[in-house]
Amino acid sequence: MNVTGFGFVPIRFMDKIIAYRPLCVYVKCIIRIWRIIVLLATAGWIVSSIQFAATGYAVLQSVIEKENRAAGWFALGFLPPALIWIILLFPLQDFGNTILLIYVGSSLLLLVVLLLPVPFRRDPIIRSPVKRIDERDAVFHRFYRLTKGTPEWNAFYQDHPELKTADEKIRTLPQLQEPGSRSFDPVTSQFTHAAFDMVEPLAKHLDEPDGPRANPVEIGPEEAAARLCGFARHLGAVSVGTTKLNPAWIYSHVGRGPGTWGSPIALNHQWAIAIAVKMDHGMMHCAPENTVITESAVKYAQAALIARILERTVKRWGHSARAHIDSNYRVMCIPIAVDAGLGEIGRHGLLMTPGYGSMVRLAVVTTDLVLAQSDTVKFGVECFCASCMKCVRNCPSHAISNLDRQLVNGVKKWQIDRESCYRFWRHQGTDCGLCIRVCPYSHPDNPLHRTVRWLLKKNRLLVRPAIAFENILYGKHVNNRPDWPAWHAPSID
Numbered sequence: 303m304n305v306t307g308f309g310f311v312p313i314r315f316m317d318k319i320i321a322y323r324p325l326c327v328y329v330k331c332i333i334r335i336w337r338i339i340v341l342l343a344t345a346g347w348i349v350s351s352i353q354f355a356a357t358g359y360a361v362l363q364s365v366i367e368k369e370n371r372a373a374g375w376f377a378l379g380f381l382p383p384a385l386i387w388i389i390l391l392f393p394l395q396d397f398g399n400t401i402l403l404i405y406v407g408s409s410l411l412l413l414v415v416l417l418l419p420v421p422f423r424r425d426p427i428i429r430s431p432v433k434r435i436d437e438r439d440a441v442f443h444r445f446y447r448l449t450k451g452t453p454e455w456n457a458f459y460q461d462h463p464e465l466k467t468a469d470e471k472i473r474t475l476p477q478l479q480e481p482g483s484r485s486f487d488p489v490t491s492q493f494t495h496a497a498f499d500m501v502e503p504l505a506k507h508l509d510e511p512d513g514p515r516a517n518p519v520e521i522g523p524e525e526a527a528a529r530l531c532g533f534a535r536h537l538g539a540v541s542v543g544t545t546k547l548n549p550a551w552i553y554s555h556v557g558r559g560p561g562t563w564g565s566p567i568a569l570n571h572q573w574a575i576a577i578a579v580k581m582d583h584g585m586m587h588c589a590p591e592n593t594v595i596t597e598s599a600v601k602y603a604q605a606a607l608i609a610r611i612l613e614r615t616v617k618r619w620g621h622s623a624r625a626h627i628d629s630n631y632r633v634m635c636i637p638i639a640v641d642a643g644l645g646e647i648g649r650h651g652l653l654m655t656p657g658y659g660s661m662v663r664l665a666v667v668t669t670d671l672v673l674a675q676s677d678t679v680k681f682g683v684e685c686f687c688a689s690c691m692k693c694v695r696n697c698p699s700h701a702i703s704n705l706d707r708q709l710v711n712g713v714k715k716w717q718i719d720r721e722s723c724y725r726f727w728r729h730q731g732t733d734c735g736l737c738i739r740v741c742p743y744s745h746p747d748n749p750l751h752r753t754v755r756w757l758l759k760k761n762r763l764l765v766r767p768a769i770a771f772e773n774i775l776y777g778k779h780v781n782n783r784p785d786w787p788a789w790h791a792p793s794i795d
């Protein structure tokens with residue numbers, strides 16, 4: 303006999319109950335079984351409805367993000383709840399209940415595994431450099447500051463003869479967004495140049511003496527940090543933090559930046575504010591096309607404007623300050639941003655923020671105004687990058703190392719072949735950005751990806767499954783069909 307159609311107890315067993323027990327025991331038993339069945343059915347409805355809704359959201363969000371491959375894979379998530387609903391609507395006796403039990407049980411088990419707190423090891427990715435970095439050792443200095451035949455040129459290549467031949471070859475390539483480069487377009491390349499033109503005036507008078515100061519206003523470290531960070535956010539920064547300035551992050555000598563080439567840098571500031579502005583996902587999704595360099599230029603200009611306004615504010619409060627903006631640095635922005643709690647450093651050598659990955663551009667303001675220190679963040683980047691390798695696989699110049707982090711000058715980090723990277727930029731005519739585009743942390747900051755990042759931050763055991771899913775859903779290799787914003791589409795075929 304099977305009263306309910308949800309025969310959780312085999313029929314022969316029920317017969318034995320009827321034969322050997324009084325009627326009231328039999329009724330009690332039926333009620334108990336009925337309760338279990340109702341509980342199981344209710345759990346089945348709830349769990350399958352949640353899975354159905356979550357799958358629907360994931361599919362919809364992927365379609366909005368134009369990630370059709372991911373939408374297709376996510377749609378498979380509709381199958382289990384659909385099966386459960388059929389079972390619940392058309393009971394299949396013992397078999398159906400067994401499936402229901404397995405489904406509810408495995409869903410709960412999965413939830414427990416997902417929420418398990420298994421923290422990352424707290425191995426600091428950055429240590430203090432043994433000696434300060436000379437800005438003349440940065441690759442950009444050679445291509446944007448040195449002019450052939452000048453004393454600077456001769457002095458540099460006398461010290462670094464091994465670089466001369468390779469650098470000469472790079473110099474034969476067209477400049478970024480100039481005719482001859484692969485992505486040059488007579489119409490849209492002007493967006494880039496126009497935006498970079500706007501950074502130039504913002505860089506004026508960066509190193510002018512502070513001049514006579516007003517009486518310093520009374521403002522404590524907490525209040526100063528809170529007000530400056532709040533103002534920066536109001537001006538468009540998506541992430542901002544304050545830190546004590548590690549002197550190791552101040553360049554030792556002028557290279558690309560303003561001032562006498564090779565002169566020692568003395569920056570009498572002990573505090574820093576790091577600012578990140580967000581890059582547009584759609585523009586970066588066309589990498590390595592020229593939308594990327596337009597977006598870089600626009601966001602460098604925006605970050606520079608915010609930094610300069612903060613600098614003026616601090617000066618008006620009666621303190622010394624300097625903004626460090628595109629091409630006009632006295633300090634290294636990325637490690638300062640890490641110290642100020644904006645993120646960690648990824649395998650591609652860029653800052654990774656918790657919400658936007660590397661889709662940010664940075665600026666820094668240094669000052670002698672005492673600021674409260676922001677907390678640093680750790681969300682598992684070094685563990686994720688150790689296994690991910692997606693940027694390594696997709697880098698067209700093979701500039702990103704697949705080896706473990708190396709200890710160089712007291713800093714443990716992944717090595718980047720900056721020359722190879724920059725050579726590709728000159729061929730392509732843009733600042734490439736493929737490593738930013740493909741990075742799993744660059745998915746848009748919405749509830750779908752935020753949930754994944756939150757789970758990853760809690761449980762390091764999820765890293766490998768997350769990487770496997772990333773590759774299945776979004777592909778191991780980048781899809782090279784740019785989806786141009788209409789206003790930035792090529793004007794010529």
Ligand code: SF4
Binds near residue numbers: 650702724
């Ligand atoms: S910007 Fe391009 S070339 Fe440079 S490291 Fe990233 S992916 Fe490679």
Ligand code: SF4
Binds near residue numbers: 687
């Ligand atoms: S693509 Fe992967 S390995 Fe590269 S920076 Fe992003 S998370 Fe790290």
